[in-house]
Amino acid sequence: MDRRQAERLVNTYSDLILRLSYTYLKSTADAQDICQTVFLKLLTNPRHFESPEHEKAWIIRTAANACKDLLKSHWRRTTVAMDEAAPVPAPPVEEGSLLAAVQLLPPKYRAVIYLYYYEGYAAKEIARLLGENPATISTRLNRGRARLRTLLEQEELA
Structure with missing residues (x-):
């Protein structure tokens, strides 16, 4: 090279x-x-x-x-x-930003949320990239979104 x-x-x-x-x-x-x-x-x-x-x-x-x-x-x-x-x-991650909330997620959810929303990969592509089952990635995306929603709602109430 x-x-x-x-x-x-x-x-x-x-x-x-x-x-x-x-x-x-x-x-x-x-x-x-x-x-x-x-x-x-x-x-x-x-x-x-x-x-x-x-x-x-x-x-x-x-x-x-x-x-x-x-x-x-x-x-x-x-x-x-x-x-x-x-x-x-x-x-720098601006406090109160969406990325700051994503950083609070556990690593297995954080990575799939990042690849899906920030890098634009589909769930099947993420599964292939990470060596996981596509159903596992879909589950992690759903659970990650739910946790993210909860975090954002808690922040909104505070």
Whole structure:
């Protein structure tokens, strides 16, 4: 892979990977690590993609899997995050915004809501990207919407 191709990949997908990773991890530093991990995998093992959609799907799937691996790692479960030790500013999310409410959802709902509404993927595509059953994704979307509705109603009453 040449330098031009690598720069194109970084310019095209780094923001997507960072935002998706942040929805899983709620940590800017961890999201940046995942972004580097995804590009490292792609650069050290170049792949041939059938289309730009195939390329984007591979990148999303790889980023989601890397986030899941990090979340279930022994190191992650037995250490304190730096965010808890010394607050570091994360990407600004306006308080009271819809995105702030989405960030309050559990990761399994947060990711599907993000991919569906912010990235424009259909439930079947999300299922394929995340390696889940389409019915599972539809259920998570419905439950995520219900939780989001409850959060927004509570905020409205406050």
